[in-house]
Amino acid sequence: MQAVIQTGGHQYVVEKGHLLVVEKLAGEKGSKVVFDQVLLINGDRVQVGTPLIAGASVEAKIIDQNKGEKVVSRVYKRRKGYHKTKGHRQQLTRVEITGIVA
Structure with missing residues (x-):
């Protein structure tokens, strides 16, 4: 069974057992997290939300926070010696x- 979830402004296709790297979530290592913004579930039948599926959720366990x-950005002004x-x-x-959970 696959699901499409939305978290941190991104959408991810997930399955049970997948490891996923997402934007920082509150919680300690080993704690459980529930994603309730489920857009699509593809199991024995396909459920598509408008935009979300009511009552559906994806459960996960926090493995690591890192x-x-x-990412390096530079600012430079020509002829002024400023960077x-x-x-x-x-x-x-x-x-x-x-x-x-469907």
């Missing part, structure tokens, strides 16, 4: 999908 790769460098590392959460 940071993504560093600035900024870096950013997005905080991410790795989850394991434990179940899909």
Whole structure:
């Protein structure tokens, strides 16, 4: 059974047992998380939400909280000798999908 969930402004296709990296979620390592914004479920029959499926959810367990790769941006002004460098590392959460409730 597959489901399409929405979290952190992104949509993901998930199955039971999948490992998924999403935007930072509140919670400690090992705690359970429920995604209730389910857009589609593909099992023995396909359910499509308008836009969400009422009563459907996806359960997951938090595996790890970490940071993504560093993104470096530079600001430069010509002829002025001015330049600035900024870096950013997005905080991410790795989850394991434990179940899909239709």
